[in-house]
Amino acid sequence: SVLSSGEWFRFYVDKTGVFRITPGFLNDLGMDVSSVDPATIKIYGNGGQMLPLINQENTEFDLRENAIQVVGGEDGSFSGNDFILFYGEGTEGTYSEENITNINLYADRSYYYITAGGTNGKRVANYSEPSGGATVQIDSFTDYQFYEEDRTSIVKVGRRWFGDSFDIQNTRSYQFNFPNLITSEPIELRVFAAGVSGSISNMSVVFNGGQVGVLNFSATTGTTFGSERDITQAVSSNSDQMTVDLSYNNNGNPSAVGYLDFISVKAKRALTGSTTQMRFYYEEAATTTGIGQYNISNANSISQVWDVTNPAVITSISNNASSTINFKANLGEIRNYVAIVPDDYFEPKIDETVSVDNQDIKGTIFLDSQGQFRDVDYLLITNNTLLSSANRLAEHHRNTNNYNVKVVSLDQIYHEFSSGKQDVVAIRNLVRYVYENASTPSNRIKYICLLGDASVDFKDRLASQNCTNTNIVPTFQSLNSFSLVSSFATDDFYGSMDPGEGSMVTGDQLDVAVGRVLADTPQLADAMVSKIINYDSEQSFGRWRNSVLLIADDVDRDWEETIQRNLDELSIELSDRKPSVNITKIYADAFQQESSSSGDRYPKVNEAISNAMEKGAVAIDYFGHGGEDGLSTEFVYTKSSAVELRNTNRYPIFITVTCEFTKFDNPCRETAGELTYWNTEGGVVGLVSTTRDVIVTTGISINDRLFELLFPEDSNYISVAEAVRQMKNSFVTNSNRRVVFFFGDPAMKMAIPKPNIRLTAINDVPITQEVDVLKALSRVKISGEVVNESGVLLSDYNGILETTIYDKEIDRETLANDGTRNNAGELIKLNFKTLGEIVFRGKASVTNGLFDFEFIVPKDISIPEGNGRISFYSARTGVLENQA
Template sequence: QAVDPSSVRVENVTFATMSRRDLKQLAIETIPSRLTYSLKTSMARDDMYAYFVMSPIIKEANGSFKKVTSFTVSYSNGRLITNRRGQQRAITNSVLSSGQWYKFYVDKTGVHKISKNFLSQMGIPVDIIDPRTLKLYGNGGNMIPYANSEPYPIDINENAIRIIGESDGVFHDSDYILFYAQGPHEFNEESNTHINCYTDKTYYYINVSPGNGKRIQPFMQPTGPIDLDINTFQDYRYHELDEYNLVSVGRRWFGDKFDVEDVKTFDFSFPDLVTTEPVNLKVFVAGTSETPTSMTVKVNNDNITTLPLLAITDSNLATEASFNNNVSVNSSNISVSLIYDRGSNPSALAYVDYVSLEATRALKFSGQQFTFKNKAVTQMSGIGQYTVTNTSQVHEIWNVTDIYNVTNLVNTDNSPSLSFTSSLGTLKSYALVTPLNYYEPILAANSTVYNQNIKGNIFKNAQGETIDIDYIIVTPTSLKGQAERLAQINRVNNNLNVKVLTLNEIYAEFSTSNPDIGAIRNLVKYVYDNASSPDKRLKYLCLFGDGSFDYKDRIPNNTNLVPSWHAYNSFNLTNSFISDDFYGMMDFNEGDMSISDKLDIAVGRILAENYQSATELVDKIERYYIEASFGSWRNNFVVISDDVNEAWEEILEETTDEIGDEVTAEKPFINVTKIHLDAFQQESSAGGDRYPAVNVAIKNALETGALVVNYFGHGGEDGLAHERVFTKPDAQELNNVCKLNCFVTVTCEFTKFDNPLRPTAGEYTYWNKDGGAIGLITTTRQIFVQVGVAFNTVLEEYLFSYSDNDSYPDHEYPSMAESLRLTKIDPAISSTLQRRLVFFIGDPAMKLAFPQPNIVLTKINDAPISGTTDVLQALSRVKLSGEVVDLSGNTLTNYNGVLSTTIYDKNIQRQTLGNDGVRDGGQLIIMDFETLGPIIFRGQSTVTNGQFDIEFVVPRDIGIPVGYGKVSFYAKKDGALEDQAGASVNQVQIGGLNPNAPEDNIGPVIAAYMNDESFVSGGITNSSPNLLVKLEDENGINTASGIGHDIVGILDGDEANPFILNDYYQTELDDYQRGVVNYPLRDLEPGLHTMTIKAWDVYNNSSTTEIQFVVYDENQQLIIENVLNYPNPFVNYTEFWFNHNSSESLDVLVQVFTVTGKLVRTLSGQTNTGECCDNGASSLSREIIWDGRDDFGDKIGKGVYIYKLTVHSAALNKTVEKIEKLVIL
């Protein structure tokens, strides 16, 4: 039942006083002086929501503040207008489905003339068609209304036209078409502009098909007494240019910059002006100055007003002023002058939005066509009589109130005066038609409009059956190939019915080829409304392409591939938001983006700038589903909080920590890593305070893999936190190829993708083709901390599927974009408009790769877990046993695969450090928090028929007090894209020391390589090689992070900055004694380097080894060295070897010549990041082998031969050759 908004009452209100300090980040100027509230009802996918909005803080007259502490609300039920019946449209064919179609455009409003020659230039066979069958279609040049309740044609309407000379059925040279066109520059109240936001052209179609077209008919004139004589009209003139977007946000553009000049004058002419009537003047200007300035307005040199332009602030990057009032003039020529006073700031700038005048003119023809209307007719009922004078050259008067059904009055006798009657009560528009100045249409670059039928065919499958649509992808034509790839990925992996539609197709059918965002929304709404049942409605919408604040490509290198909705507010980074939610507001009373609008469809955007980036992004999506992307990283969740620079920021840490704890409690199989900046040591640098250890921790967390990474705190276009803990270069260098995360960043402008002039850290995180994020739930503008707290808390409940407000079982998960949609309509969030500025960047149908339940621990040292008292003591050998089970706890006896087990020591109680010394009430702000204990074992074992065993030796470095640790499981099923997870919490006790442990004084065996095991110390690498370390010890390797007992790498003796390699160590399958470290090094300087590796076994015996390697700058040259064949000389067997400096795969060609230059044999192969080449053989040595025979298989003669080895790097687009000799015996 809906709420009657007018019935809402708030009573029994109690207050408590507040100090100014209690307001924290809240802007004082936004606090009202009285209690304000509202209670409204809205809908989302047929679920009804009521939400109460109140400003709970009041500013009193004396400057003090008080907050509401309790109240009661009363209301009456009402009726929510949904017009659901009206929304349901019959599925019909588009008018474009048949016939021949051609298009042209106009750039102004008025009566236009189409000649025979113009039709011929369009490609229409005028000489062989009957002009009576010509039809004109178009919906005019007004922007499509945002509100769904505003009427707008669902298809392209036929317009009534007049063809002079058509009656004989032949289009003669002297024949022509007259029609009334609505141009692109009509005043739009929603955007307060005269200029169409999206286009400067209004397209119309001409159709050639059987049947007569719609023609202009005479308009009806009521008879009876005249209640109002009308011989004047209100004429309108304006000046407006769209040249500058002052802050690169919002949909408002300005012109006429006051930089060098301080005065600008705009001249207007109103023939036959009625000077006794006032003239309405509107002036809208804006400024960007750090100090106050002003703009003086003059009309015909008379001072009218001076408009103050306030100084800009950190949040308001431009300010505006306006004038809207009547002025008196005594001349038909009106000059409006604007004089800018810069005050004390010579660098101040000002701009003009628009200047407009509305004046009353005599209804008298003055030599040119014009449109007229008189507002007085709306104030009366009855009959009015219009009288137009000086009409001897006016051929007709058209009633153009309904642009699709124009009617006319013909001046048959060229009368100097024309009168006609019309009913009063509604405003009507008329046009004078004169041959003196018909407007000319303009040829389109491509006049042909191809047949299409989205409306009739979109629900049909290949067999012609009607099937509901789950998912629509909207793409520019240039990216359609990759959009189709994405569609197929979702058909295969998510069993969705996906349709790909190009923008050109949508615009052609839903807005007469005018690029209006309303056409996209109306297409989506058409599909949504015509589902076979409510539960079958459209679920996902993907906008496949980047967006920009510039709809019209006025800025260089623009990326407006798929447009978004932009707010009217264009000055403030908090309120001037961009949003794709517009495309998902489907209810009748939605669309204008008011606070009550609720999102019905999960919307996502693929930030592809071109075909290459589209390919790379779809590659990432495809990679997310492949077997190589399975792994225990899917059990990981990383939370990151900003530090406390002001007392109110304590809530950033607290909220983040609570989220981590809540996920831990609700989803025990998830392993939460907490990175609170203030828990690390802050360091000072020339560029400000920094947390170098946090930079490393974030990078390691991302590259070792996490399903979700959540940051809460300050941020911006360049990265996260004032201390720059994650920057654009960091985003570009990530190399988590098959461990792609969902990056949640409820911060400010981290992914402000709509400014092509300044790419953001969020975009680079998403664009990274070798890693980064698979999806971003991210902000595009500044967000208030109160909103961020609520948003973060609620989002995690849906993302991890433990909210009480969703319909998903605990083991099923909504897609990332659906999680965001549910968050935005949640009662805790839906009362703020700021929810609109949070985007999902990525595939909206993609679900996070949560493993399915469940894996359970059943035994410790062969004793049932339920009754065991065994404690995992340091240096004791342990055997754990368990099972992979279904939701009912039954063992999956057909489950065979590989299990990854991670065992954590007891949780650790920690504190933040209070690095910035911020105090609250004299007390240093310190937060206590709990984290997982150190990893004491990470290993792999075989699952056979649903059962597994794990054996290992507990490290000496565990915490000695006995307590419960955590055992985390992840399993991948053999031969299937299936995985499971589970955890043992509060079951396994860890602590103490095994007094009977055997003696071990020997450290581990260490072997180090670069890229692969074929590497020889001193060899060549590129600047980002992989460090490969093989470790072996009879009792296993210590990864428990005891003080000084990490696996570390020291580069070039820099012991102050070691590489901690524990998290990169993985044991071999079913063998805890051996394992491998695989660590990606990044951006090494050219030259000789030495890497020293130190590791400890679980007994804390250490060993050390080192490896040397030479980094060449691959951007300068591709290097090959030590080219040889071995053995040489040879009889019937030799191998070709060489060293190179690339970790990329290289194409290798060996050509053998006689000493006279005759080619006798060609061999080819490919390297695999090592120093020798690969001919495709399965041998691990990867050599090219030659048996001494020619290309025909014949043995060649003994002697000396020349061979040329050619190596090509596709990545560098470089080729290197070396020539050597060989001898055949």
């Protein structure tokens, strides 16, 4: 990076045009102007527009040097009346089709960087006209003006923001002025607006007193909370001054509100100079061949015209007070110009942070501590306030997994990849740089960890609603900003690496596993990292790692039968693949429903879930209805449940196939999912959860595929984030998969013990032979061994064995609490099996890989004979290893 050496200072511009920098301004920045050779002054910056979403459309991966003009300085110093002119591009004014906005979504300030010393800097050169005669005379230009203010996120989803509201005041007027308007040319008027109403409503558009059209808004629904419409219309004006009147008709609904997104007006103006600088371009140049001659009249105040099409290569046409300026240019592409008036230079602004430390992400990202090339395994991205926690987590993975982990701050990324501005594409471009420059495809980066919270609000506007914004590491927001089903926030954006990907259309796939550690303070970040580190430590060992908890919603409507049935089928498949896993089932409809003043409730289910979570389970899966406040319409798990959990060092991976349980990007409302994750005395270590509504059929597919990946038949386990990545890529035609996030460490694997413990004999009878029935009050001897993956005894294995013996499985049936019937008129009930009662639980020593112990069978075991179940768990002494 150019920032790798030298002394650097940063400032910003708030508009687009030619700016003047004086010696006094540089002194205010902190630069020692007295020692500066003006010939070596350089200004870098890439302008204020958003970076393109599509990977292959990004071409700049460092700060660009801009051509500048130094006035004075011939004596070798920069002082007195000397000044610099440069062309700066602000964050507003260029329409973005892929974002439907004229405003940078992520930043209001466009940053530039200045340095001095070393080689001479780029300078504005003299313009060179093409030879040959003009084929087109250009006496006019296209001027584009807009009115847009981003103040309101209507649903607090998506990246669309709106401005003026139409409620009590249902009519507003907007003024536009186009000096020297060519009235014979058509004007393009565009209006984008939205309506929020339980019934249909509309907005009329009037231009200069004449009706242009009506925007008709649909009524809101249970999942769609607004309706947007737009109009593009050719209009005309006999005056430079134009008025657009908007009137919102709520159709008798007093709670209805209309919102303006933006108004834009594009009109032709004569190329006539004035006392202010003027930007202009010939729109038809893109489709016209030959040579055009630009003819600027009333040019006395214009000192020069710059071709600023490429800010790195600016050329100048001088004017010595002539009333006309004529110059020729090749056609075939649109070129941008600015007519400069000395009395109208813009003034740059000084930011809160002016000094920029040297950095070189691209030059150092692949270097190890000895300065040698090493591929990056794991990239950890956070802001400066959470760096300490990030470095702790990085060191943990270096020591535990021998990963090459690189920690990069957002400030560094923005300096180098987006000219100092927040931009989600800058983060993605860094990841792609690492991905594309690996030594081989197989050595490409595997994990991206985003340490920090995120928000639908990139610019801290929600503070006006008494919300503490949590925009630390931004997430990608969908263009759809009205629907809880069609909108999404997603970190998939950072892991989609193919050239044509980036707009997050349905087909974009994940190439790198992504996880987000939710935290908005250093204290919370430190606590979350501690949970991750503890999860991999011996203090988290225990028989709970053999357990999986499945929770199913009840059946309020007939189609919901598929939820509990699917979850039970999943439990059977899991038992077949992983016999060592003990599955606890909490199906709400198998408990007695109770009525209360707040609605139907299952207090015994709440209690059972909390108890089971506190006992511990390696994975917990919930399938059913839910929302930001908890799980199921009967609230079997709530925010209170989340904060009251006490299961330190027995942290599960919690999979919630439901709606909005962890809608983390709304800083105005904490969710039950977030509170579960943030619990510092328990809760979870990882969360596979939804941030918007999920369709039931999608939920079934997601759940089934996740369990296949997380619990394979062999012991080749992948990280939870990698499982989520592969799961999402299994459903490339389903955009609803985007609502699923993994919150946690992307490299973390579930703490499933190795399946290496064998039962060899009961009462000294090998299990290969017929074994006697275990009778009440009889003494039983259990013998076994610990083996390796090949089944060979581990004769050097010593440790502690925990054993749980279960009675035969219990047959149960759901109760059809809500009286829901199927198409045949039958009550919907589910027959299922659960673990039997515990017959024995105890510990024994494992010596040289062998163990045996005795116990007395309790007298209250089940009378009918049936197969019981023995579950083993062993932790090896002095080694970070456990078996089941």
